[in-house]
Amino acid sequence: MRVxxxxxxxxxxxxxxxxxxxxxxxxxxGCALTYPEGQTCCGQPLYKLGQxxxxxxxxxxxxxxxxxxxxxxxPSGSCVAMVRRYARFFDAEPALQRRxxxxxxxxxxxxxxxxxxxxxxxxxxxMPGRVAYHDSCQIGRAxxxxxEPRALLSQVRGLELVELPRPAACCGFGGAFSLEFPEIAxxxxxxxxxxxxxxxxxxxxxxxxxxxxxxxxxLEKKGSRIRALHLAQILAGTAE
Amino acid sequence: MQCNTQGFxxxxxxxxxxxxxxxxxxxxxxxxxxxRKAGFDTFPEAEAHCxxxxxxxxxxxxxxxxxxxxxxxxxxxxxxRVHWATDAAEARAIIVGIADQANVRSVVKGKxxxxxxxxxxxxxxxxxxxxxxxxxxxxxxxxxxxxxxxIIAPAIHKSRADVAQLFxxxxxxxxxxxxxxxxVARRFLxxxxxxxxxxxxxxxxxxxxxxxxLLLENEGNIRMATTCPxxxxxxxxxxxxxxxxxxATAVLQVLPRSATGQKLSAYVSLLSGPRRAAExxxxxxxxxxxLDNGRSRILADPLLREALLCVRCGACLNVCPVYRAIGGHSxxxxxxxxIGAILTPLLLPDERTDALFRACTTCGACAAVCPVGVDHPKxxxxxxxxxxxxxxxxxxxxxxxxxxxSRPGLFRAAAWVARTxxxxxxxxxxxxxxxxxxxxxxxxxxxxxxxxxxxxWPVLAAALKKGCQNV
Amino acid sequence: MSDDSRxxxxxxxxxxxxxxxxPGCLPAPDSIPSPLPDAASVAVQHGPADWRLLRTxxxxxxxxxxxxxxxxxxxxxxxxxxxxxxxxxxxxxxHGRLASIGIDVLLAxxxxxxxxxxxxxxxxxxxxxxxxxxxxxAADAVFLDCGAIAVRSGIGRPRSISLVPRVHLAVVAEEDxxxxxxxxxxxxxxxxxxxxxxxxxxxxxxxxxxxxxxxLVYVQGVHGPLALHVLALSGDWAGAExxxx
Numbered sequence: 001m002r003v004x005x006x007x008x009x010x011x012x013x014x015x016x017x018x019x020x021x022x023x024x025x026x027x028x029x030g031c032a033l034t035y036p037e038g039q040t041c042c043g044q045p046l047y048k049l050g051q052x053x054x055x056x057x058x059x060x061x062x063x064x065x066x067x068x069x070x071x072x073x074x075p076s077g078s079c080v081a082m083v084r085r086y087a088r089f090f091d092a093e094p095a096l097q098r099r100x101x102x103x104x105x106x107x108x109x110x111x112x113x114x115x116x117x118x119x120x121x122x123x124x125x126x127m128p129g130r131v132a133y134h135d136s137c138q139i140g141r142a143x144x145x146x147x148e149p150r151a152l153l154s155q156v157r158g159l160e161l162v163e164l165p166r167p168a169a170c171c172g173f174g175g176a177f178s179l180e181f182p183e184i185a186x187x188x189x190x191x192x193x194x195x196x197x198x199x200x201x202x203x204x205x206x207x208x209x210x211x212x213x214x215x216x217x218x219l220e221k222k223g224s225r226i227r228a229l230h231l232a233q234i235l236a237g238t239a240e
Numbered sequence: 241m242q243c244n245t246q247g248f249x250x251x252x253x254x255x256x257x258x259x260x261x262x263x264x265x266x267x268x269x270x271x272x273x274x275x276r277k278a279g280f281d282t283f284p285e286a287e288a289h290c291x292x293x294x295x296x297x298x299x300x301x302x303x304x305x306x307x308x309x310x311x312x313x314x315x316x317x318x319x320x321r322v323h324w325a326t327d328a329a330e331a332r333a334i335i336v337g338i339a340d341q342a343n344v345r346s347v348v349k350g351k352x353x354x355x356x357x358x359x360x361x362x363x364x365x366x367x368x369x370x371x372x373x374x375x376x377x378x379x380x381x382x383x384x385x386x387x388x389x390x391i392i393a394p395a396i397h398k399s400r401a402d403v404a405q406l407f408x409x410x411x412x413x414x415x416x417x418x419x420x421x422x423x424v425a426r427r428f429l430x431x432x433x434x435x436x437x438x439x440x441x442x443x444x445x446x447x448x449x450x451x452x453x454l455l456l457e458n459e460g461n462i463r464m465a466t467t468c469p470x471x472x473x474x475x476x477x478x479x480x481x482x483x484x485x486x487x488a489t490a491v492l493q494v495l496p497r498s499a500t501g502q503k504l505s506a507y508v509s510l511l512s513g514p515r516r517a518a519e520x521x522x523x524x525x526x527x528x529x530x531l532d533n534g535r536s537r538i539l540a541d542p543l544l545r546e547a548l549l550c551v552r553c554g555a556c557l558n559v560c561p562v563y564r565a566i567g568g569h570s571x572x573x574x575x576x577x578x579i580g581a582i583l584t585p586l587l588l589p590d591e592r593t594d595a596l597f598r599a600c601t602t603c604g605a606c607a608a609v610c611p612v613g614v615d616h617p618k619x620x621x622x623x624x625x626x627x628x629x630x631x632x633x634x635x636x637x638x639x640x641x642x643x644x645x646s647r648p649g650l651f652r653a654a655a656w657v658a659r660t661x662x663x664x665x666x667x668x669x670x671x672x673x674x675x676x677x678x679x680x681x682x683x684x685x686x687x688x689x690x691x692x693x694x695x696x697w698p699v700l701a702a703a704l705k706k707g708c709q710n711v
Numbered sequence: 712m713s714d715d716s717r718x719x720x721x722x723x724x725x726x727x728x729x730x731x732x733x734p735g736c737l738p739a740p741d742s743i744p745s746p747l748p749d750a751a752s753v754a755v756q757h758g759p760a761d762w763r764l765l766r767t768x769x770x771x772x773x774x775x776x777x778x779x780x781x782x783x784x785x786x787x788x789x790x791x792x793x794x795x796x797x798x799x800x801x802x803x804x805x806h807g808r809l810a811s812i813g814i815d816v817l818l819a820x821x822x823x824x825x826x827x828x829x830x831x832x833x834x835x836x837x838x839x840x841x842x843x844x845x846x847x848x849a850a851d852a853v854f855l856d857c858g859a860i861a862v863r864s865g866i867g868r869p870r871s872i873s874l875v876p877r878v879h880l881a882v883v884a885e886e887d888x889x890x891x892x893x894x895x896x897x898x899x900x901x902x903x904x905x906x907x908x909x910x911x912x913x914x915x916x917x918x919x920x921x922x923x924x925x926x927l928v929y930v931q932g933v934h935g936p937l938a939l940h941v942l943a944l945s946g947d948w949a950g951a952e953x954x955x956x
Contacts, residue, residue: 267927268927271927283751284750284751285748285750285751288748288750289748289750291745292745292747292748295744295745296744299744302728304724304728305721305724305725305728308720308721308724309721318908324714324716324717324720325716326716326719326720330716374934375924376922376924376925376933377922377924377925380924380925393923393924393927394924395924395925396924396926396927398925398926399926400925400926400928403925418925418926418928418930419930421925422922422925422930422932422933423932425933426932426933426934429934430841430934433837433934434837434838434841450899450903450909452909458920458921458922459920459921459922459933459934459935460874460920460933460934460935460936461933461934463870463874463914463934463935464837464874464875464934464935466912467836467837467870467871467874467912468836468837468838468871478720478724483744484896485895485896485899485900486744486747486896487744488896489747489892489893489895489896490747492892492895493747493748493751493892493893502917503856503857503858503859503917504857504859504892504915504917505917506772506916506917506918506919506920506921506935507914507915507916507917507920507935508859508914508915508917509912509913509914510899510909510912510913510914510915511911511912512908512909512910512911512912513911514911515864515911516865516866516910516911518832518866519832519864519865519866519869519911520828520829520831520832520833520836520869520871521831521832521836521837521869521870521871522864522869522870522911522912530720532716532720532723536720536723536724536727537723537727539723539724539727539728540723540726540727540728541727545727
């Protein structure tokens with residue numbers, strides 16, 4: 001199966017290793033990968049800030065970049081959720097709207113792609129240790145992806161999956177929110193970190209890049225020994 | 241309640257750094273979420289019940305003017321009086337007028353957000369009328385002269401020792417443990433109920449087909465306030481009317497479950513007009529105040545009128561991560577949490593309220609629990625969109641970002657510059673105008689800029705190809 | 712002026728509804744209302760099983776249930792109640808069921824002074840019951856899905872009887888049982904038809920009064936009764952037949 005890699009902006013400059021892990025996992029699963037160059041941003045932050053016109057420009061660009069794609073996969077739920085909104089922007093351009101709908105229907109978050117499209121849960125990975133999974137809001141609630149990451153993690157050799165006390169509670173990042181209201185974001189994060197420490201895992205993971213960044217930063221600031229990795233990194237068996 | 245939404249940033253920052261308040265809010269959130277979950281997990285066909293409740297509320301909105309006319313007609317036929325109030329000032333004037341006319345010297349109240357909204361208590365008190373909040377939590381904060389910290393449990397920030405001291409000071413009578421303190425309040429307020437000339441409540445619902453008022457509670461203070469005094473004044477947010485007994489029951493079946501996990505509140509009162517002739521108790525004068533105060537404007541808004549479906553269960557507050565961190569007081573007005581972040585800007589269009597709808601992580605927990613299907617994130621994003629248009633704020637930087645993101649070369653160049661000269665963004669955060677980045681950085685470690693994925697891809701692609709060939 | 716406000720408010724609402732589009736997922740104005748879901752309802756069996764179910768619900772609501780199949784059991788239950796709550800004074804609804812079981816006599820036999828329901832009317836309201844220990848009512852309906860007891864106000868049945876005294880005793884019978892809240896509208900409509908309209912007050916009572924406003928610690932009994940006790944007349948209850956009113 002040919003898969004076009006959708007690399008979120010945060011991954012491009014701050015977490016390229018997550019992109020590498022994603023590509024590795026997909027390749028091992030038998031996908032032929034295409035990486036459209038020139039990817040910048042899906043427009044989500046602009047949309048959430050109430051700037052849909054600006055977001056629309058980026059939507060149009062994204063649709064052009066991925067025009068040849070039959071299947072698109074991203075290591076992020078929020079970006080996929082944004083792509084699934086694109087069609088709304090183009091009421092006045094029916095042809096583009098059709099393309100947007102078609103592409104959106106074939107754009108997937110990594111875990112949903114592996115489990116639901118490729119029907120695989122075993123990525124051949126091994127990572128011994130206690131791992132807690134955080135249900136990112138943009139993965140669990142926005143896209144309804146709840147059991148897929150857990151199914152994948154349960155097949156990782158040596159991995160003991162533990163549930164967090166409030167697994168679906170928001171980590172507090174919320175995109176622009178954490179820049180506009182950093183103290184509130186930190187307070188929300190504090191409770192998430194406390195939940196993580198309460199189950200004493202070796203590692204906490206999630207399928208959303210921004211949550212990972214936020215949670216890892218909170219753990220590091222506390223001097224915690226608990227590591228934070230993206231789901232893709234565990235499935236690729238890579239740990240940076 | 242005085243509006244202080246412009247103080248949101250400062251209030252919220254203070255609140256989320258107040259250890260005691262955080263502890264109290266965590267506890268409330270945990271308890272209420274658990275209760276609600278227990279109530280819904282054991283609710284057969286919960287979805288169907290919620291859909292039916294939503295239908296009832298939607299029917300209300302579609303037929304609102306006609307239902308209010310029918311309600312007025314039925315209440316009047318039962319011997320009640322209906323008053324229409326355009327705004328808070330008019331509602332206050334009407335109620336003060338009723339009190340004046342009947343020489344009312346003391347009032348007992350059921351817990352009512354709408355009476356907070358219209359700032360009723362002060363209006364009565366300046367006329368020399370004694371006003372007693374009779375819901376225990378409201379009573380405590382009234383004595384303490386403090387604002388509520390939580391909508392369902394307004395005095396939750398007060399320990400038993402705090403309450404004991406408060407009662408000793410203000411009532412001249414106190415207790416040690418919580419049951420004792422509750423009995424002290426019961427004894428004190430019983431005398432107030434029995435002596436009061438007027439009882440004031442809100443309205444959970446009003447049934448147009450029968451002219452009946454529906455009131456829910458656990459304490460009994462609403463029953464006392466509507467049974468003992470001679471006059472009952474009910475202030476109703478105009479969208480609270482429902483078409484008939486079926487629609488009322490549909491909402492009744494979900495409201496207590498969504499609020500506290502109870503199948504029903506301890507007391508549900510269905511009141512149809514004043515007492516009948518030869519009845520021994522109940523008010524003999526019933527007044528219903530139908531209040532607009534901005535709701536008609538919301539109804540006229542096709543994209544935001546959905547907010548009027550709200551039945552005030554409080555479930556959205558209890559799951560909101562922001563509310564859990566900052567509490568109700570930070571929202572600066574009567575309605576906190578996700579629904580407050582929508583209603584307040586709509587009801588107070590002339591105040592600075594944008595912080596309320598900007599302070600949302602769009603996590604969606606609120607929409608997931610709303611029994612009538614209000615899609616809070618959708619409404620909040622629409623408020624943000626409108627604010628961006630009217631204030632023009634962020635437009636320039638959004639356009640700039642869109643410009644840059646449309647030109648990958650530019651994007652890459654900017655990232656290269658940052659990565660080369662300031663990978664930890666240390667210098668950037670000290671730049672003027674980058675204050676927010678600095679505040680952000682103060683709270684956590686910033687990520688580092690690395691060799692971008694696009695630069696790594698060629699090597700990676702080759703390695704993967706090789707890997708596949710070897711497999 | 713209220714009249715101008717009325718006109719203005721209604722005009723604004725009418726005008727406001729004129730703006731389309733309306734959220735598509737909401738029902739159109741003239742669609743037929745859906746029936747109320749009844750998934751939570753419980754089949755009334757007209758036997759001891761009903762009381763077992765009711766006991767489960769009432770226990771969850773922190774209310775007590777006694778089931779009496781004979782006069783002797785009824786008298787015993789009342790004596791226990793009087794002792795347990797230290798009842799010295801009581802007031803009862805004027806009601807066929809209560810009269811036919813001779814509640815006044817039974818309470819007097821247990822050493823309780825019984826006041827007439829008319830004392831409320833005569834002394835101008837609730838105050839008459841301020842120091843009364845026990846208020847006794849029948850029930851107009853008992854909902855098996857949630858344990859709620861419906862009481863209608865009326866002449867000889869003041870609201871304060873189930874509100875002001877320390878303890879509320881509701882004497883219920885099989886004919887009161889309803890499968891669930893979903894029948895509430897039809898029940899209310901039937902009552903309305905019987906009486907030419909709804910009574911001034913109907914209360915659905917689910918347990919004693921309570922609050923957790925201090926430290927979220929639940930306390931039973933605050934402004935309403937401190938305890939709710941239900942006495943069920945079970946089986947072929949000779950002498951308790953008769954009108955509900």
